[in-house]
Amino acid sequence: MNATPKQKKLISLSQFILEEQLKIPHASGEFTALLSHLVYAAKIVGREVRKAGLLDDILGATEDTNVQGETQMKLDQYADNAFNQSLKICGHLCVLASEEHEDIIPIPGGYNIGKYTMAIDPLDGSSNIDTNVSIGTIFSIHQRLEPNSKEPGTEKDLLQQGHLQRCAGYIIYGSSTMLVLSTGKGVSGFTLDPSVGEFLLSHPNMKMPESGDIYSANEGNASYWSPEVQAYLQKIKSIEGGKKPKTARYIGSLVADFHRNLLKGGIFLYPNDTKSSKYPNGKLRLLYEAAPMAYIAEQAGGMAVTVKGERILDLTPKDLHERTTLIIGSKKEVEEFLTFVPK
Numbered sequence: 001m002n003a004t005p006k007q008k009k010l011i012s013l014s015q016f017i018l019e020e021q022l023k024i025p026h027a028s029g030e031f032t033a034l035l036s037h038l039v040y041a042a043k044i045v046g047r048e049v050r051k052a053g054l055l056d057d058i059l060g061a062t063e064d065t066n067v068q069g070e071t072q073m074k075l076d077q078y079a080d081n082a083f084n085q086s087l088k089i090c091g092h093l094c095v096l097a098s099e100e101h102e103d104i105i106p107i108p109g110g111y112n113i114g115k116y117t118m119a120i121d122p123l124d125g126s127s128n129i130d131t132n133v134s135i136g137t138i139f140s141i142h143q144r145l146e147p148n149s150k151e152p153g154t155e156k157d158l159l160q161q162g163h164l165q166r167c168a169g170y171i172i173y174g175s176s177t178m179l180v181l182s183t184g185k186g187v188s189g190f191t192l193d194p195s196v197g198e199f200l201l202s203h204p205n206m207k208m209p210e211s212g213d214i215y216s217a218n219e220g221n222a223s224y225w226s227p228e229v230q231a232y233l234q235k236i237k238s239i240e241g242g243k244k245p246k247t248a249r250y251i252g253s254l255v256a257d258f259h260r261n262l263l264k265g266g267i268f269l270y271p272n273d274t275k276s277s278k279y280p281n282g283k284l285r286l287l288y289e290a291a292p293m294a295y296i297a298e299q300a301g302g303m304a305v306t307v308k309g310e311r312i313l314d315l316t317p318k319d320l321h322e323r324t325t326l327i328i329g330s331k332k333e334v335e336e337f338l339t340f341v342p343k
Contacts (some may be wrong), residue, residue, distance in 0.1 A: 013039060013179065013190045013199040020183065031166070031183075034092040034116055034141070035216045039179070039199060041086035042137060045079045045123070046177040046192060048137065057130025075129050077102065078188055079122035079137065093118055094144045095153030099288040104155050104320070114145045114165070119320075121288040124170075135176035136247045136255025140292040141167040155320060162291035162313035169296065170255050180206070180255045180259070182299040187262075208302040211332040212265020216257040224273030227308060232340040233269075254284070258293055258328065262300060263265040267329035267337065271307045282306075282325035287317050303334035 007254040017032045088096050088107055092114035096105040097122040107113055118141050125135040143166050144157045169181030179199050180292040189203030217237055222230060236246045249266070251257050257268050265290045272282040284290050294304030294312035306327040314323065327337050 007037060007064075011201040013201070016188065016190070016201055020185070030092045030114060031141075033115065034114070034118075037086045037090040038118075038139065039081070039090070041175070042171045042179065043192065043197065044082050044086075045137065046171070046173050047319055048075065048078055049129075049177075076126045083120055083122050083137070087118060088121075089254075090114075092116055093153070093287070094149070094151075095155075095157055096120070097155075097158050097274055097287065099285055099321075100322075104153075104158065106152055107144050107340040109332075113150050115144050115149075117142045117144055117153055119221065119292075120286045121285070124255045125251075128251070133251060133253060134172055134256040135253055136170050136172040136259075138170045138255060138289055138292050140165055140169065140287065140295070144267075158287065158320065158334050159317045161316050162286075162294055165291065165295050168292035170292070172237060172255050172259050174256065178202070178259075179298065180262070182296050184299070187296055187300045191237060197277060206300050208262050208297065208300040208330055209265030210301065211331045212261060212330045212332055213244075213246050214249050214264060214266030215269065215333075216248075216250045216261065216266065217269040217271075217277050218250060218252070219248070221275070222271045224275040225271045226307065228340045228342065229269065229271045232337050235340075236336075254289055254293065258297075261264060262296070262302075265330045265333075267327065267333035269337075270326045272325050276292065279323055282323050284324055284326050286312075286315060286322045286324045290324050290328075291315075291317075293326075297328050301331060302329055303331050304328040305334060305338065307341070309338050 014036060017035055021032055042335050065328055067272050080098055084098060084105060087093060088105055089111050091112035093107060093116050094113050095117050097119045098105060117137060120169055121138040124138050128135055142160045142164055144153050167181060167183045169179060171179045177189045181188060187206040188201060190199035191202040261268055270282065270284050272280060274334055297304045305327050308326060327334055
């Protein structure tokens with residue numbers, strides 16, 4: 001007779017967070033409740049992403065632009081509204097910031113003021129929506145500067161260094177919907193099981209390989225990059241001495257490119273370029289994209305720096321929409337890049 005397959009123990013995200021909370025003295029449960037509101041909105045957005053091709057009012061661009069001057073996609077606005085409506089009234093935030101809004105999003109009157117802040121990119125990679133390419137949501141959580149205050153939070157509460165994050169993560173809407181997060185004790189991945197409507201622990205203790213054969217960069221702009229970045233790319237593509245060159249894989253969605261490299265190893269590069277007068281310091285947002293991804297990378301054993309070699313998590317944001325360059329990925333790959341950075 002065939003042996004009965006051993007059933008895998010399934011741990012839900014809520015159960016996982018509760019168990020982690022029990023390890024922390026004086027934990028109040030606020031953080032767990034905050035994540036439940038985030039997860040609820042993620043399920044709603046994930047549902048709409050899955051049926052986007054069936055609905056005329058989801059695909060395509062709007063006539064609006066966001067604070068970055070970028071055309072908003074219809075699903076951009078939908079995701080922004082879904083997360084904002086769920087989070088700003090959850091009772092556990094003192095202030096909220098969205099990549100789609102110029103200013104902070106205050107907590108409405110009549111709702112409890114919490115001790116956490118959140119910065120969120122509701123839909124990263126939205127230019128890929130109409131072509132059914134993986135997109136995602138990125139979030140960053142800090143504790144407010146005065147945890148016992150019951151006053152509304154301010155922009156200053158959000159502008160903290162990345163290494164002070166209490167939690168960072170992303171949701172990727174791909175062939176499956178997956179939530180990857182870190183609370184400072186490693187990285188865990190949870191896959192949404194549509195049959196039960198729960199995120200289940202599928203990737204415990206995620207570790208980024210120390211090295212990898214994949215590099216991700218928009219090489220269409222390579223002629224505008226610094227000599228150092230160009231020299232690094234030439235090195236990793238070289239076949240001199242019979243060496244095997246690295247493999248190019250670029251999706252154009254930070255969440256998707258990073259997620260692949262987290263699992264398989266590699267490096268992602270988004271340098272600044274000389275042709276851009278609008279983004280002379282790079283295009284990615286420090287608060288909404290670079291810092292949370294850097295937190296996850298380091299917790300998984302990787303590294304994240306700027307093209308100048310600065311550790312991303314040591315940078316202090318000066319405003320909500322500050323831009324930065326980003327070199328992120330496997331430890332040995334980023335260390336090799338650093339050998340090209342002028343001392």
